[in-house]
Amino acid sequence: MKSSLIVVGKALRYNLPFLNYIHSTITKHLNLPDQTVYIDKNDKDLFFVLEESISHADEIVIVTSNDSFNLVNKVIATLGEETLELKGGMLIPSKAVRYETDCYLLAREGKYINVIKTTENKKLPPIFIDNTNESSLFSIINIDEDSLKILVEPLAQNYEIRITPTTIIDGWISVEAVSNKYGNLESFFKAVKSLLPQKVIQHPDVIEHICTCLETHGKTLSVAESCTGGLIASMLTEHSGVSAVFKGGIVSYANEIKASWLGVNEETLERHGAVSELCVREMLEGVLNASLADYAIATSGIAGPTGGSIEKPVGTVFVGARDKEGNVLIERLLLEGDRHYIQRQSAYHAFKLLLHVGETLFLK
Amino acid sequence: MKSSLIVVGKALRYNLPFLNYIHSTITKHLNLPDQTVYIDKNDKDLFFVLEESISHADEIVIVTSNDSFNLVNKVIATLGEETLELKGGMLIPSKAVRYETDCYLLAREGKYINVIKTTENKKLPPIFIDNTNESSLFSIINIDEDSLKILVEPLAQNYEIRITPTTIIDGWISVEAVSNKYGNLESFFKAVKSLLPQKVIQHPDVIEHICTCLETHGKTLSVAESCTGGLIASMLTEHSGVSAVFKGGIVSYANEIKASWLGVNEETLERHGAVSELCVREMLEGVLNASLADYAIATSGIAGPTGGSIEKPVGTVFVGARDKEGNVLIERLLLEGDRHYIQRQSAYHAFKLLLHVGETLFLK
Numbered sequence: 001m002k003s004s005l006i007v008v009g010k011a012l013r014y015n016l017p018f019l020n021y022i023h024s025t026i027t028k029h030l031n032l033p034d035q036t037v038y039i040d041k042n043d044k045d046l047f048f049v050l051e052e053s054i055s056h057a058d059e060i061v062i063v064t065s066n067d068s069f070n071l072v073n074k075v076i077a078t079l080g081e082e083t084l085e086l087k088g089g090m091l092i093p094s095k096a097v098r099y100e101t102d103c104y105l106l107a108r109e110g111k112y113i114n115v116i117k118t119t120e121n122k123k124l125p126p127i128f129i130d131n132t133n134e135s136s137l138f139s140i141i142n143i144d145e146d147s148l149k150i151l152v153e154p155l156a157q158n159y160e161i162r163i164t165p166t167t168i169i170d171g172w173i174s175v176e177a178v179s180n181k182y183g184n185l186e187s188f189f190k191a192v193k194s195l196l197p198q199k200v201i202q203h204p205d206v207i208e209h210i211c212t213c214l215e216t217h218g219k220t221l222s223v224a225e226s227c228t229g230g231l232i233a234s235m236l237t238e239h240s241g242v243s244a245v246f247k248g249g250i251v252s253y254a255n256e257i258k259a260s261w262l263g264v265n266e267e268t269l270e271r272h273g274a275v276s277e278l279c280v281r282e283m284l285e286g287v288l289n290a291s292l293a294d295y296a297i298a299t300s301g302i303a304g305p306t307g308g309s310i311e312k313p314v315g316t317v318f319v320g321a322r323d324k325e326g327n328v329l330i331e332r333l334l335l336e337g338d339r340h341y342i343q344r345q346s347a348y349h350a351f352k353l354l355l356h357v358g359e360t361l362f363l364k
Numbered sequence: 365m366k367s368s369l370i371v372v373g374k375a376l377r378y379n380l381p382f383l384n385y386i387h388s389t390i391t392k393h394l395n396l397p398d399q400t401v402y403i404d405k406n407d408k409d410l411f412f413v414l415e416e417s418i419s420h421a422d423e424i425v426i427v428t429s430n431d432s433f434n435l436v437n438k439v440i441a442t443l444g445e446e447t448l449e450l451k452g453g454m455l456i457p458s459k460a461v462r463y464e465t466d467c468y469l470l471a472r473e474g475k476y477i478n479v480i481k482t483t484e485n486k487k488l489p490p491i492f493i494d495n496t497n498e499s500s501l502f503s504i505i506n507i508d509e510d511s512l513k514i515l516v517e518p519l520a521q522n523y524e525i526r527i528t529p530t531t532i533i534d535g536w537i538s539v540e541a542v543s544n545k546y547g548n549l550e551s552f553f554k555a556v557k558s559l560l561p562q563k564v565i566q567h568p569d570v571i572e573h574i575c576t577c578l579e580t581h582g583k584t585l586s587v588a589e590s591c592t593g594g595l596i597a598s599m600l601t602e603h604s605g606v607s608a609v610f611k612g613g614i615v616s617y618a619n620e621i622k623a624s625w626l627g628v629n630e631e632t633l634e635r636h637g638a639v640s641e642l643c644v645r646e647m648l649e650g651v652l653n654a655s656l657a658d659y660a661i662a663t664s665g666i667a668g669p670t671g672g673s674i675e676k677p678v679g680t681v682f683v684g685a686r687d688k689e690g691n692v693l694i695e696r697l698l699l700e701g702d703r704h705y706i707q708r709q710s711a712y713h714a715f716k717l718l719l720h721v722g723e724t725l726f727l728k
Contacts, residue, residue: 011530013396014501014540017712018532021705032377036400045420052416056409120531121709123700137378166375167484168382176378223615229601230594233615237593238704240669242617248625249615251587251597257612257655261625291621305604336487340602341385345485348381 004057005033006050008072009065010040011120018120026061029127031135033061041068050075054113059129062115069102069117076115080108098128105129135178136185137204140196141352141363142171152192159188169348198363207235207351213361214245214295221354222291223249224262224283226274227301227317232347247291252283262286275300275312277320277330284322295358297321297350301333303342317346321353329353368421369397370414372436373429374404375484382484390425393491395499397425405432414439418477423493426479433466433481440479444472462492469493499542500549501568504560505716505727506535516556523552533712562727571599571715577725578609578659585718586655587613588626588647590638591665591681596711611655616647626650639664639676641684641694648686659722661685661714665697667706681710685717693717 005026012019026033035057039049041064050072054060064072070091077084077093085094088101092115096104102117103125114129140148148165152175156163160183164176179185193200203209214221223232233249236242250261255274258264263286264279272278283298301317308314313334320330333349335342355362369390376383390397399421403413405428414436418424428436434455441448441457449458452465456479460468466481467489478493504512512529516539520527524547528540543549557564567573578585587596597613600606614625619638622628627650628643636642647662665681672678677698684694697713699706719726 010528010540013530014528014538015530015532017705017708018530020708021701024704025702032402034402036402038396038398038400121533121700164374164378166377166379166382168379169485174378176374225594225597227601228598229606229610230589230597230613230615231601233589233594234592234598235594237591237595237615237617237667237707240667240703242593246593247618248621249594249613249617250625251594251601251613251615253601253607253613254611261612261614261654290625303601303604336485337385338389339604340388341381343601344381344384 001059002035002057003030003033003059004035004037004053004061005030006037006039006053006060006062008039008041008046008062009068010038010042012063012065012118013038013040015120018118022063022118022124025124025127026063029130030059030061041065041071046071047075047078051079054079054111058111060111060113061127061129062113064115064117066117066119069115072115076106076113080106100126103128135176136189137174137176138189139168139201139203139206140165140173140175140192140199141201141355142199143173143196144171145173148173148175151195155188155191155195159184159191161185161188169345169352172348172352198359201355201363205239206355208239210351210354210362211236211239211242211245213358215241217361219294219358219361220245220247220291221295221297222247222287222293223296224287224298225249225251226253226258226283226299227303228299228343228347228350229253229303231343232297232299232350235347247293250287250290258283261290263289273312275302275316275318277318277332280318280320280330281328284320284328288322288324293324295321295323295354297354299346299350301342301346303339303346305339315342317342317349319346319350319353321350321357323357327357329357365423366399366421367394367397367423368399368401368417368425369394370401370403370417370424370426372403372405372410372426373432374402374406376427376429376482377402379484382482386427386482386488389488389491390427393494394423394425405429405435410435411439411442415443418443418472418475422475424475424477425491425493426477428479428481430481430483433479436479440470440477444470464490467492499540500553501538501540502553503532503565503567503570504529504537504539504556504563505565505719506563507537507560508535509537512537512539515559519552519555519559523548523555525549525552533709533716536712536716562723565719565727569603570719572603574715574718574726575600575603575606575609577722579605581725583658583722583725584609584611584655585659585661586611586651586657587660588651588662589613589615590617590622590647590663591667592663592707592711592714593617593667595707596661596663596714599711611657614651614654622647625654627653637676639666639680639682641682641696644682644684644694645692648684648692652686652688657688659685659687659718661718663710663714665706665710667703667710669703679706681706681713683710683714683717685714685721687721691721693721
């Protein structure tokens, strides 16, 4: 089974927020498409690209801009030797098996082709296609990829599961598990969990898992961010219903804000600098005091590309997590990548520490 | 000129933070690739997909996982009827015109093929390819797409520029301008600016433009976010050097945090609710007082999918911007899309208001 996403209309290409919305909606139906093609409606290869993409995939979603919908419909009809018919106020290929305003579905030689017309800042029309693969994403922490292969691969074969592990950060591996015909994902998960106690998070989204566990136990979280600059708060608040567990966050970018909002000692900042274990320790304490939350995470580091020194090169980041009883973990990292990737890796490392500080909640 | 990005290795596909890093690095060299293909190294179509992608594009970047680099090199050599040679410790196609550790460049029949080997959490090797199109992104605010076409399109033709406008939010259009052979981007920009005074931002990234203008004038900014939950702070801190102008942000998700951190009146919250003009007004005042910044932006709304009511359905968002002299703009929005797209549109609307409140700085 191969899937393809084709985006027609050059204007869509430059509208990154809208494109993100399209992507995140499509991937709920197609998992991650094997191929993504962007093409302008005036591109002379349009016919050819559509023909080729349709011939090599089984599930095709074609997203068009407002002004390229009609043209795409003509091309799709021609490719299938169909005529255009007026259905639901749209001129669409005659053999459409399903349609609603601004979208239709074709079933052609065992393939599904779903065409949708989009308008910026508007809700997407419904998507009819649905990938039927039984697959699942989960995470394993505190394990390296080699050990995972040695330990989990044989189990996967036993249960007729194919797994694809990928290292998100050191000690945090995300695994896609796809069930073969006679495979059994549930039994596989049980076996992995009993093989690796307190290491498996059976949820495609670890952050959502954290929020759910906090809510179940009536606990709350707050964050104090320096180098991640709001990214951790933003990753949390991407999830609906987080307001029950996320009290708030402080982005303390300037040093005087660290002092005035979080109560970090000026002496700490002077003697150790903002990028220090002690500063993160005080940020954790400060945000817990200010928010009265049960758990806190904090970051301070040099995301670059400027601001590095010999002692603390770019990529030096301190991350920490703490509960209100005073259990605290702080780590010094040396990360690679561009500014944004360093920020994102820092965020994942901070969440990993939170998993450990609250392991009775999160790693049962 | 067509460009293509091919990602080989299934594990890369599921590592979204790393994939984002790859994308943002590649797009500095290729603008936005016309085609993006993901393929597993064990996929029986690998040879075919590489052949096809190379034949239809002029600039091809192939990103491989650690364990698929050698296989890809073999395929690429076979396709070009080259042998493999040991260069720089790698077995790569014999006609590579340039190589460094983990990467090489081929020039084949007027096409450029750049292969790079990647490892999670590590810096990417250098990318040799560089798109030579003279193109530029800029933004126009307070104009609709139809007026833009009527006013700017003839100018573009005069200067031999092709433009592609896309509406980011209502009244904020991002425009890609590509110069033809004899085109003149600089003169075109001057003409557009004098045609549309105080509406043109000649910078590919409006947020970076805001930061630069603030820094030039020695001004600072702080933010108070409810429904955007850290996204605005995160969009600001994606830019290096923002520490000179961004003092800090407060993500006041819980109502008690709005009261205790920002000084929002409990009466306001009780009588008008957190999603109200008055609440945003007090959030702006609160964060300015707490940070002593010159400008502030604030948001409060219902990003959904739950939490809506008849009076305030999902997508109802109040955004505001203010300076310390008390000039303030607040807007009530009704946005469509999923949770994340509503958050992102809110953020852009808030930045748009900031552009207006600080127009002497930002819209000269």
